[in-house]
Amino acid sequence: MSYNINSKGYYGSFGGAYIPEMLLHNIEELNDNYLKIINDQSFLKEFNELLKDYVGRPSPLYFSKNLSRKYSAKIYLKREDLNHTGSHKINNTIGQILLAKRLKKSRIIAETGAGQHGVATATVCALMGLKCIVYMGATDIKRQSPNVARMKMLGAEVISVTSGSSTLKDATNEAMRDWINNPIDTHYIVGSVVGPHPFPDMVARFQSVISKEIKEQLMQVEGRDYPDYLVACVGGGSNAAGTFYDYLDDKRVKIICVEASGKGINSGKSAATTKLGKLGIIHGSKTLLMQTDDGQITEPYSISAGLDYPGIGPMHANLFTSNRGQFISIDDDGAMAAGLMLSQTEGIIPAIETAHAFAIFENKKFKPKDVVVVNLSGRGDKDLENYTDYFKI
Amino acid sequence: MNRIKKKLKQSEDILSIYFTVGFPCLNDTVQIIKKLDASKVDMIELGLPFSDPLADGQTIQNSSKIALANGMSTQLLFEQLIDIRNHTDIPLIIMGYFNPIFQYGIDLFCKKCKEVGIDGLIIPDLPPEIYISDYKFFFQQNNLINIFLITPQTSEDRIRYIDSISDGFIYMVSSSSITGGENNFNKKNIDYFKRIKNLKLKTPKIIGFGISNRETFLTVNKYANGSIIGSAFIKHIQKNGISSIRSFVKGITS
Numbered sequence: 001m002s003y004n005i006n007s008k009g010y011y012g013s014f015g016g017a018y019i020p021e022m023l024l025h026n027i028e029e030l031n032d033n034y035l036k037i038i039n040d041q042s043f044l045k046e047f048n049e050l051l052k053d054y055v056g057r058p059s060p061l062y063f064s065k066n067l068s069r070k071y072s073a074k075i076y077l078k079r080e081d082l083n084h085t086g087s088h089k090i091n092n093t094i095g096q097i098l099l100a101k102r103l104k105k106s107r108i109i110a111e112t113g114a115g116q117h118g119v120a121t122a123t124v125c126a127l128m129g130l131k132c133i134v135y136m137g138a139t140d141i142k143r144q145s146p147n148v149a150r151m152k153m154l155g156a157e158v159i160s161v162t163s164g165s166s167t168l169k170d171a172t173n174e175a176m177r178d179w180i181n182n183p184i185d186t187h188y189i190v191g192s193v194v195g196p197h198p199f200p201d202m203v204a205r206f207q208s209v210i211s212k213e214i215k216e217q218l219m220q221v222e223g224r225d226y227p228d229y230l231v232a233c234v235g236g237g238s239n240a241a242g243t244f245y246d247y248l249d250d251k252r253v254k255i256i257c258v259e260a261s262g263k264g265i266n267s268g269k270s271a272a273t274t275k276l277g278k279l280g281i282i283h284g285s286k287t288l289l290m291q292t293d294d295g296q297i298t299e300p301y302s303i304s305a306g307l308d309y310p311g312i313g314p315m316h317a318n319l320f321t322s323n324r325g326q327f328i329s330i331d332d333d334g335a336m337a338a339g340l341m342l343s344q345t346e347g348i349i350p351a352i353e354t355a356h357a358f359a360i361f362e363n364k365k366f367k368p369k370d371v372v373v374v375n376l377s378g379r380g381d382k383d384l385e386n387y388t389d390y391f392k393i
Numbered sequence: 394m395n396r397i398k399k400k401l402k403q404s405e406d407i408l409s410i411y412f413t414v415g416f417p418c419l420n421d422t423v424q425i426i427k428k429l430d431a432s433k434v435d436m437i438e439l440g441l442p443f444s445d446p447l448a449d450g451q452t453i454q455n456s457s458k459i460a461l462a463n464g465m466s467t468q469l470l471f472e473q474l475i476d477i478r479n480h481t482d483i484p485l486i487i488m489g490y491f492n493p494i495f496q497y498g499i500d501l502f503c504k505k506c507k508e509v510g511i512d513g514l515i516i517p518d519l520p521p522e523i524y525i526s527d528y529k530f531f532f533q534q535n536n537l538i539n540i541f542l543i544t545p546q547t548s549e550d551r552i553r554y555i556d557s558i559s560d561g562f563i564y565m566v567s568s569s570s571i572t573g574g575e576n577n578f579n580k581k582n583i584d585y586f587k588r589i590k591n592l593k594l595k596t597p598k599i600i601g602f603g604i605s606n607r608e609t610f611l612t613v614n615k616y617a618n619g620s621i622i623g624s625a626f627i628k629h630i631q632k633n634g635i636s637s638i639r640s641f642v643k644g645i646t647s
Binding site: 024291295 | 467
C-alpha cells in the first residue's frame with residue numbers, strides 16, 4: 001500500500017473532489033492537464049531554473065550543533081526560511097504560475113492566512129506580469145501587517161474577508177467564490193495541500209523538491225539518504241507534504257506532524273484537527289475537520305495565522321488514521337517559547353508556524369544517534385511584533 | 394407519483410421559491426411554507442443553512458449565518474416539518490451542502506425526508522458521479538429525486554449524461570456566478586438558454602441564480618419550464634417580514 005495518492009484522487013479514503021458543478025470546468029481543466037504539463041521537459045527546465053536562480057535553491061540542510069547538544073540528537077534544519085520571500089510557499093507558487101501560463105490564464109487569485117502564500121503568489125505574478133488578487137481574513141490582515149504591505153508593494157490587490165471568523169477558512173471560501181464567478185480567465189493558486197483533487201497532489205509535487213534535496217544532502221553528510229525522523233508543522237500541510245514526499249513509503253523514516261492546539265485542546269480555542277476533528281467535507285475535500293455534531297465547520301484558533309485552519313490535507317488525514325505519522329499538538333505558549341529558544345540558541349528567528357515544530361523537543365526524547373530533520377519552513381520577520389508583544393521585549 | 398414530477402406534468406412557468414430555514418426567526422419555516430402555498434407558488438426549496446456556503450453570495454451567506462445563530466439544525470428542520478403534509482401538497486425540496494447531510498448520515502437523512510414528505514434534494518457539492526456510485530440507493534429507496542445542476546460551462550456530453558441520470562428537473566444555473574446576482578440577462582445568457590433549449594433534453598429544466606423580478610422571470614420562462622428565486626425573496630422577507638410574502642409573489646407572477 002502506498003501513502004501517496006491513488007489514481008482516483010484519494011489518499012486511502014481521504015481526498016476526492018466534492019465540488020459544485022460551477023467549479024467543475026476549472027477543476028477538470030486542471031485535472032486533464034496538470035500531469036502532462038508538469039512532467040513536460042520545457043516546464044521542468046523553467047521550473048528548476050527559477051527554483052535555483054530566483055528562489056535560491058537548494059536550501060541548505062544545516063546541522064544545528066547547539067540544538068543537537070541541547071536535546072542530544074543529531075538535529076538538522078532544512079532552511080526553507082532562506083528561500084526568496086521567506087518560506088517554502090514560493091516552491092508551489094512558481095510551479096503553479098508556470099502551469100497557469102501554459103493554461104493561458106491572465107488572472108490569478110489566492111487565499112492566504114499568515115500572508116506567506118499571498119506574498120509568494122504576489123511575487124510570481126509580478127515576475128510573470130499577471131494580475132493578482134489575494135483574499136485574506138480581516139483578522140489576519142491585522143496580525144500579519146508586514147506581509148500585507150509586501151503584497152501591495154508587489155502590485156497585488158488584497159481583499160479583506162469579513163465572513164465567518166475572518167481567517168484562512170473564510171479567505172478560502174471567498175477565493176472559491178471568485179473562481180466560480182470567473183471560470184475562464186482565472187487560475188486559483190491554492191496555497192496548501194488542501195481543496196479538491198488535483199490540488200493536494202499538485203501542491204505536494206511542487207513542494208516535493210524539499211524531500212528530494214534532503215535525500216541528496218543527507219547522503220553527503222551522513223552517508224545515507226534517509227533520516228530517522230522528519231518533523232514539520234501542519235496547518236493545511238504543504239511544508240510537511242514536501243518534507244515527507246519522497247519518504248512516504250520508506251518505513252525506516254518516522255514522520256512527526258506538529259499541529260497547533262492554540263490555547264489548549266479542550267479550551268474551545270484550538271486548531272488541533274486530528275484531536276478535535278472527524279471525517280467530513282471541507283473546501284471540496286473529504287478529510288478530517290473540526291465541526292459540530294450538526295456538520296457545521298467550527299472556527300479554529302491559533303496564535304499563528306498559518307496554522308489557523310479547521311482541516312488538514314487528505315494526505316495527512318491518511319497518515320494520521322493509518323498511524324504512519326505521529327501527530328503532536330503544541331499550544332501557543334509552547335510555540336512562542338520555542339521561537340524564542342531557536343532565536344537565542346541558533347540565531348534564527350522562525351515564523352510562529354514553524355516554531356511549533358521546534359517545541360516538540362521539550363517532551364519528545366530522541367536517541368543521541370537519531371538523525372532528526374526539522375523543516376524550518378519560514379522565517380519570523382512577519383511575526384516580530386507578535387513576539388515582542390508576547391515577551392514584552 | 395412524486396410531487397415534483399406531477400407538478401411538472403401539470404404546469405408550465407413554474408415558480409420555485411428558495412428560502413433559508415430558521416430565518417428570519419427559528420420557527421418561521423412552516424409559516425413561510427403555508428404562505429408560499431397560499432400565494433400559489435409551485436414549488437419550495439428549503440435551504441438547510443451551512444457555515445461555509447461556497448456557492449452562495451452575501452444574501453444567502455447572511456441568512457444562513459442568522460439561521461445558525463438562531464439555533465437551526467438538520468434535526469430541528471425534520472421536527473418542524475413533522476405534520477407539514479397535513480397542510481399542503483406543494484412539492485418540497487431540501488437544498489443543502491453535503492457536510493451537514495453527511496454528518497446526519499445519508500441513509501437516515503433520506504429516511505427522515507420520506508417520513509416528513511420531502512420530494513427531492515439538491516446537494517450542490519455532491520457530484521453526480523459520487524452520488525451514483527455511493528448514495529443513489531438511499532434516494533431511490535425513499536422516493537427522493539436528486540436534482541443535478543448544469544452551468545454555461547457544462548459541456549454538451551456532460552449535459553447529455555446529466556439528462557440521462559436525471560429525474561424531475563435539471564437545475565440550470567443561469568450564469569457563471571454565485572447566487573444573488575441581480576443584473577438583467579444579456580445576450581450571452583440568452584444564447585446559453587437557447588443552446589440548451591435546442592438540445593431537446595428529456596428532463597424539464599428550471600433556471601436559477603440571478604432571477605430577481607418579474608422581468609427576469611418572464612425571460613427565463615421562454616426557454617425553460619420555470620425559475621427559482623432565492624436571494625431576492627430572502628431580501629424581501631428580511632426587509633418586509635413574512636406577512637408580505639403574498640405581495641412578493643404577486644409582483645413576480647402577475
